[in-house]
């Protein structure tokens with residue numbers, strides 16, 4: 001891995017991954033290729049562009065645009081792709097799935113074709129535990145069948161299946177990670193944790209869906225990035241690896257933790273109509289990744305504490321976002337739900 005293309009690198013996890021790679025591997029050059037949708041933000045990479053100017057570059061482009069992908073692959077002599085580029089928010093996929101199918105399925109296919117054409121060393125697909133569907137008991141293994149329930153998770157599953165097909169049919173050196181819910185710096189405040197933290201700072205209501213007893217495995221974003229790094233270096237082509245803490249937390253418990261850390265009252269919690277088709281619980285086994293030497297380094301308590309502190313200390317980052325497109329989305333999403 002010398003010339004790494006990180007697609008979707010201007011988003012939340014992608015930008016954290018880029019920072020991690022440049023810090024860890026002094027010989028690696030990173031090219032971020034990103035369409036800059038509402039979720040793409042060059043502020044996420046501001047320090048990276050300053051600190052690693054010689055080994056970092058940025059190209060704006062769509063992963064579903066085959067000609068543009070080809071041009072960049074050829075010009076930059078890319079040998080490794082890590083694909084974070086996706087439409088990622090379940091609630092938005094319920095409003096309309098077009099862009100999800102175009103990016104998460106068709107865009108993945110375009111990247112796989114480019115990976116095949118240029119015979120690259122590794123194509124890594126960043127996927128999600130949501131492809132297993134809700135798991136009411138026990139935990140999902142990488143070999144489990146996929147039971148997607150939202151347009152988002154169905155699109156991600158489509159991307160995963162295409163990756164496996166390119167490995168089986170063409171011998172492409174593909175790996176896949178399926179991560180649980182990430183939290184940490186630079187997460188767009190439509191996702192529950194940054195939404196609740198930034199609303200609470202401003203004494204605004206926290207719209208908690210349904211009974212708030214749904215469970216998620218909230219992991220610190222850097223732990224997820226380190227998991228992807230380990231798979232890139234030690235993972236077997238054709239294999240899938242789950243990445244999470246293996247500890248699930250109820251949303252109401254996560255919400256109380258945020259309010260406690262900020263010293264804000266529980267009366268800010270506003271129960272609202274549930275998300276249609278809301279997956280009650282996700283849970284994954286991560287022994288396969290641990291066998292490669294990876295460990296999750298943050299407990300839920302440590303992860304939420306670090307995350308809350310970052311949003312408190314970085315209002316410059318999120319206050320700019322909370323206008324324009326964001327306000328419009330927020331109104332559409334929460335209007336009529338008592339918010």
Ligand code: NAD
Nearest residue numbers: 008010011012013035036037039040062063085086181182
């Ligand atoms: P994000 O929404 O913060 O960022 C997505 C990035 O992809 C943005 O920079 C956006 O501009 C870019 N993008 C979107 N469409 C594109 C296209 N057609 N071409 C090029 N770039 C495009 O996402 P995130 O939360 O950082 O998630 C990154 C990846 O990790 C996704 O594939 C997601 O499915 C997966 N994932 C996310 C989580 C999570 O908790 N956020 C957990 C597991 C897996």
Ligand code: DAU
Nearest residue numbers: 088089090128129130179180181190191192207208209214
């Ligand atoms: O599990 C991994 C997935 O985690 C990723 O693949 C997705 O890209 C990412 O968005 C995330 O999906 P979720 O749907 O779990 O994340 P979200 O932050 O939207 O919601 C987390 C939980 O909080 C979920 O149970 C719904 C609930 N929620 C969410 C919002 C936005 C609320 O109660 N109120 C809200 O306003």
